[in-house]
Amino acid sequence: MKAARLGVIGLVVGVVGGAIVITGGCASEHEKRGHELYTHYCSDCHGESGKQNQGFNWSAMPDPKPKDLSNKSEMGTFKDEELFSTISRDMLDTSEEGGDPIGDDDFAVPTMPTFKYTLSEDEIWAIVGYVRTLHGMKMEYNVLARKTSLEEGLKATQTKFDQAKQAYEAAEKKASDEAERKSEQLKKDVDVDESAYAAEQAAMVQAKKELDSAQAALNNFSTRPGKGLSIPRPDLTVKPAEAAKLVDRGKRLYENKYGCNGCHNLDGEGGKIGPALDRAGFRLNATWIYRWLKNPQAMDAHTRMPALGLTDMDAKAVTMYVSTLRAAKAEPIAEKPVEKP
Ligand code: HEC
Ligand code: HEC
Structure with a gap:
């Protein structure tokens, strides 16, 4: 019984777009990926094992110095989701005059970069999982459930869109059949009554929007945001x-x-x-x-x-x-x- 379950879990680790994506309970692969990403993007400042003054950039940094990620009594106060949102946030302008409003709960240290625009959501979760190990904890957040819910969200919006499209096509056909029948009766051209299917059309447009955003959420989960994004030539003329x-x-x-x-x-x-x-x-x-x-x-x-x-x-x-x-x-x-x- 137990062996059969493990077999299934082992099989669902797939390769998507060249990157290993964990879709099953294989936590160690996810952690390994998190370790690689941490070494590349974080260790210059935070140190390989998260300790102060271990990263080569630590002493050169302006204050505040990078946080000691190995300190369990402090790091243990953060939830997994809080770590995720620090690493994946929008930067805030901390200028006293003309800056952004900053609430008590906002993390706003400019010299801790965001990775929201560099890494996929799945990669950032892998990093959170690895950071947890630096202070002897385990991530509790269920990344697999998150992915499943995004996939189910996509399926549900796809079904809704298909239905809305069918309803629109049926209403549109009915209106044009009607116009054709009238044209024959009156022996002259009669316009199709567009208002007869306007509601179905609006519902279809709305369903398409929901489908696109569910697709984007799933893409963000597994694909890096900058991938394939080309930056148009800017207009840099200034008066x-x-x-x-x-x-x-x-x-x-x-x-x-x-x-x-x-x-x-x-x-x-x-x-x-x-x-x-x-x-x-x-x-x-x-x-x-x-x-x-x-x-x-x-x-x-x-x-x-x-x-x-x-x-x-x-x-x-x-x-x-x-x-x-x-x-x-x-x-x-x-x-x-x-x-x-
Ligand atoms: C350029 C240096 C730099 C890099 C690179 C960097 N950090 Fe930081 N990090 C900081 C600084 C500075 C702070 C703020 C310390 C403070 O608030 O006292 C910080 C704070 C943090 C905190 C604590 C957040 C909180 O709520 O207090 C975490 C967690 C963290 N970093 C994780 C990471 C991870 C993971 C990476 C790599 C994906 C990373 N950092 C990359 C400089 C860096
Ligand atoms: C986490 C560290 C980090 C942060 C934050 C960062 N950079 Fe960089 N930057 C680099 C690295 C590393 C390179 C070298 C490129 C390479 O070879 O990977 C670089 C390269 C550059 C270059 C090209 C330099 C050259 O001589 O070729 C410019 C310009 C630059 N960064 C400007 C900025 C500006 C402006 C910001 C803030 C908006 C910024 N960087 C934030 C790490 C950083």
Whole structure:
């Protein structure tokens, strides 16, 4: 009895779109995936086993320093869902003036990046599962049940849409048959009465919307959000009068909303996961910067820089700011002595 059940569980681990997707109770595969993702995206700051000052970027970070994920008495106070929503949130502008309203329950540390726009929901759950092991706990959240409910949601909306479509087609046919009958009777063309099937048509449009959103939810579960998303060429023209304001806004967002300084060094301050940006304005062109910020994975699938969910306006402002970073070249350290003849 027991052996037969295990056999079934073992079979439902499938390969979808090149990535291993866990659809059965095989928790260890999910945890292994979580471990790989954690090492790649989190350990530079949090350390391989979650301890303070273990990640190479820890000491370079501005305050607050990355949380100690191995501390059970603190981490144990968070629910699985809370960990998920911290890792998969929208960034908030923490500027005192003109920032976002921030509630007591909101997690709003700009230098802890979001992975909502970089990883699939399933991958983020795998990371949560792994983070739990760093402080000796086990994830209780049922990822399989979540997936099943999304699949059932899709099936239900598909059925509803099929029925709505049939009802619409029947009503539409009835109205045109009616018009044809009248045309024959009156021996002249009679228009189809569109109002006779307007309700069925509206219901079908609504059902299609629900079907699309159920499909999107299931896609987000198993597919990375940036996959196949191409960023159109931006319009980066700015009126000279507005340029300075936009650059200011970009600088504010760089630190207070997207925490770019957690990973990039400027003038000797900030993290070291990415390259120093002191001379980025010389090296990079604005269109490239904009597209990179919107979806780094589209240009380099394995980059550790996450897509931070910059809106078009924010991306434009940050691009303008980064373009102004044109520090003088550092003094060459050891200049070759000029050979005198
Ligand atoms: C650029 C550095 C950096 C990276 C990369 C990073 N974090 Fe963090 N993390 C932080 C900082 C800073 C904090 C905030 C500490 C605080 O609030 O005291 C934090 C806080 C957290 C917290 C605590 C949240 C809370 O509610 O207090 C968790 C959990 C966490 N990170 C998990 C992760 C995971 C998982 C990843 C990888 C997917 C990750 N972090 C990647 C810097 C980072
Ligand atoms: C979690 C760390 C992280 C965060 C947060 C981050 N970056 Fe990066 N960034 C990187 C890494 C790593 C690279 C190097 C690309 C690579 O080779 O993977 C990079 C590359 C870049 C580059 C190209 C630099 C060059 O010289 O080629 C720019 C520009 C840049 N980031 C700007 C930003 C801005 C602006 C933000 C905030 C909106 C930001 N980054 C947030 C890690 C990060």
